[in-house]
Amino acid sequence: MSSLRRTDCEGFHRRNFLQLGSAGLLGLSLPGFLAAQASAKEKGTDNPKAKAKSVILVWLAGGPATIDMWDNKPDAPEGIRGEFKSISTSAPGIQFAETLPKMAKVADKVSVVRSLYHTIPSHAPATIFMTTGNKPTAALQYPALGSVAAKMLKTETGIPPYVSFIDLRGGLAGGAGYLGTGYNAFTVEGNANGRDKGDKADKGAAFRLRGITLPNGFSLADLDKRDQLLRTFDDGFRAIDQNNDLVDGLDTFHKQALEILRSEKTRRAFNLNEEKQSLRDSYGTGIGPAALAARRLVEAGVRFVTLGFGSWDTHQKTFDAHKTRLVPNLDSALSTLIADLADRGMLDDTIVMCAGEFGRTPKVNKNGGRDHWARSMACVLAGGGLKRGYVHGATDASGMAPATDPVTPDDVASTIFHQLGVNPQTELQTPTGRPIQLFREGRVVEKLIA
């Protein structure tokens, strides 16, 4: 039935309506919604043609000056070119800024899109555009890419589909939007958000997956003991209504919750002590532990992981910030993540994306900073059947705008989901019954695909 949905153009088709449509509206829709949500079998598709299984989004909040990173312009006029020289990389003909020596070593494993652009130089809407693949509108909240993955891809029982280490713009982005709260990220708490002090002993120790990590002093045995008691209290309620989807649905969620809590897989993903110390050192501090945990989560079957750090909003002294607090941390974590995935043969079916909400002005301002600039930016894409050692598109000589092969955020989203085996034009319905395509304006960037 689902394969035919694409030709079901208009709203109102009952199957869609129940499963996707008015999920929040009681009575009318709950049965279908719960059936779809509660049963892992029904949830999403498992397309055998999919090239990629999972995505790790490394988010550079604030908008990184990619002109000083992936699209360095050492030959541009003074006032634009910045302070960094370019260095050669392992990919012939590709150069990065000198601040990225470790990424230079894995450049043969990544694609760099240098012609990415949009037109929104404001943090919140730009973040929404980049992380949802849809231009923000007042009328509708689009789901984050992770929520779309949670909705469209099958996930093994007991595994959370979408995990996030960061809160995007205080929760304004990164959420499930019109898909409904059930598709929000499971959030990681602890010192993994790039703010830790780099104390080795502390690395990874404080990760908690909200709702899934049992608090101290609450063991699985305690859980089972209490659950038995709970069963005796809860059984009577069924008599109130033998025929109620809400009651049944909650029961299913209860079972699922116990499965997740008892599952070793997710919990172990956070136990970074199982990794060699040399590898942990290589990931580094700051976002290092989160990047490593992300790899382990993907191994466990998580479909979408978001991690990252800020602030890349370098209106002042951008070069200092890059040299000290920003780029070295990213360089270690991202390069090790890519190499680590490749070593384990996981890069073939895991997409790594590294981007922020926009680029920054090619012109350096009077405070030695760069301001918001959405008309040109670069992003890194690796793995999942995308080309390796490839640069897509180029900006003009001064880095102001794409000169060739322009790409928009919705194109990137479409390409990623195409690789995940999800048709980017798939039509879903908003709770008001309005039919809506996943990435309406997006086009798959064929040249990026290996």
Place this chain on the structure above:
Amino acid sequence: MNRTFCALVLCVAFTAPAGAVDLPGGGKVEKVDFERHIMGLMSKVGCNLGSCHGSFQGKNGFRVSLFGYDPEFDHKAIARDNLGRRVNVGAPDDSLFLLKGSGRMTHEGGMRFGKDSWVYATFREWIAQGATWTAGSGSIVEMTVNPKDFAVVKEGQEKQLTVRAKFADGTEEEITPFCDFKITDDAIAAVSPTGLLTARKPGDAGLAILYRGTVRAVRVLVPAPGKPGVFPKPVNDLDREVFAKLKLLNMTPSELSSDLEFLRRVTIDTTAQLPTPDGIRAFLADKSPNKREKKIDELLAHPLHAALWATKLSDITGNNTDALETNQQPLKVKRSQMWHDWLRKRVADNTPYDKLVRDILTATSADGKKPEEWIAFTKKVDEQLTKGNKTDYPDKPSLDLFWRRQQQVPVEIWGEKVAAAFLGVRLECAQCHKHPTDRWTQEEYWAFANIFGQVTFNQTQFSSPEAKKLATEENDARKAKVEQRNANNINLVREVFVVDRPARMKPNPATNRVPTPRTLGGPEVTIKPGVDARVQLADWLTTKENPFFARSFANRVWAHYFGIGLVNPVDDFSLANPPTNPRLLDRLAKEFTDTGFDLRKLEKAILMSRAYQTSAKPNASNTFDRMNFARSYVRPLMAEQVVDVLNAALAVDEAFGTEAPSGYKMVEVGASRLNNANLSYILRIFGRPPRTTACDCERSAEPALPQTLFRMTDPILLQKMRAPNGRVQSLVKKKLADESMIEEMFLATLSRFPTEKEKTEAAKFLTENTNKTEALADVMWALINTREFILNH
């Protein structure tokens, strides 16, 4: 009904003599007409949908008007464009249109109809007859469906619908096969592409019949089998209407709820609290015959009841903290609180609903006061804001915060917000095209939007030179107090007012002309200097005769107390979505208007009704009932209710931090976004709306896995179970016998006494686990994790 299934059914062969087409159901079309038949079929088989050829780019070079609103355009596209290859009058079967549509030539949209189908035959005949178009031949004067309003079909039986249209030229014909039929719940009854209903199980479903932009709706009723049951005595007129509908369905109401059931339900519904153990005992001990009425009166007068409705009205009016004027988060939170407090005072005072809405819709900053008075009041409120959460803002006659947003709001968004909030009408489709399942045209959309063309709110404009002078002085004084680099973070005085020239009006993109402002389906609004067009809007809105105003709010109130409205979703009053019980809705609206829009009286009538006080336990006749109130429905709690009910059960206060005073309940908090990460998380997973869009659907109450995980593992919730002065510790300190402690815990959480089995099991648990605090906390954990606890019923 699935489109592909339609296509298959349509493939059934019909034989037709040359020159005429046999229709399914025995009818015959002699002369195939472009507007009447071809355009009907184009909608029916899906050619002109937004994701197919109706999209603005078309598909594969072929574009028709979306949902077929433009016959001239469509005729040209089919019969003339592409060098006329789409139709071949000489050899109709070779027409591209038929080759593609029947799937004989590659068609991205697949096979829409078979070559042997009557649909094909109709298209073919039209082409053979010359592929002509007579302008206006399909203009509909009247469309009727038989049966009208209700189609009662017994389980397992069938019923054929017939649809007839009267056209502008005076002719009339049956158009049943050319219509599209859509049923809201095909578990109740299925409908075939040609309008044959098949009943599946007892219940009630909405059926929309669409024919080229004209929409009719019928309710399909499948009565329960068995002998008619005995009905209880109706308490009021609302019950009479509920029962009348149930009789059609042959369903009888469940028995009256027990006192315990009633008390828990009504306490959560009205105040987002739980009854206390002592309160429960007192209620049971009260032997007076009118004790439920006394309880209802008490709860409706409770301060938290006004807070609960202020929260609901905050959703409806869009109290979106993020979007409020100012860049300062703490100030935004306080402004949201002012908004909530303003609403709360009106609910507490039982201000008539029409006045409440008028004071929002026509709000200005100055309220007609002299500039110096307005500035003085603004200064006072702003100073109060720096000190705490309480301000004099609720005393302000109008809610100007409604119009005070950081980003300028386009007129059409005001139109959509106002229509959804106060009319329960969703207009957004009509922004770009005629609403496919409702009456609204693009012209009406923009005419309604333009009512808001005078509203002005920006940093530099004020209602008079005097106001500007005083505001500028005040703002300069404020700026002087802070350093230059913080200049962006000053709370400046700004004014909401209306200008004489409605500079912000917009054209209808379809005609490129600016439509005269007009109420929805009502009179035009005159724009004159010195006159606020919004006042005329409010005048029209709040008349007793307005078809939406009283109904939409009465429906919201009903939906709050029953978990489902008479129109669902509550902000989707449309032709294709008629009320489940129109007479009941009329009755509610009449009660509401007759009492001068008295919310308290409306609520009391609802809460006193036998329908509200019915038990949640189904009987043999009503197990399948989901929308006719034969029993009380098990329903999820609002996110704010979850927070408050949990705290009530655990006897703890919420830790709001600086954003709300301690001791506040969640329903008393105005902000849609809090910095308190823990609370934000709970509110998010339980579906509190961000209040961004003008849609009731933002509040999602559906259960989700994180909610269950939260109740099981949340560290703060687990701490609360052991809080020093919380329920568990207090009981331990009282040194009660195990049995009494268990009883207290059940009363405090599930608002009932434990059964014998539960008592035994819990007692056994307490004996086996010697640490009393830990053991009791475990019992508390188990109670809070029951479904019975987290749902209202």
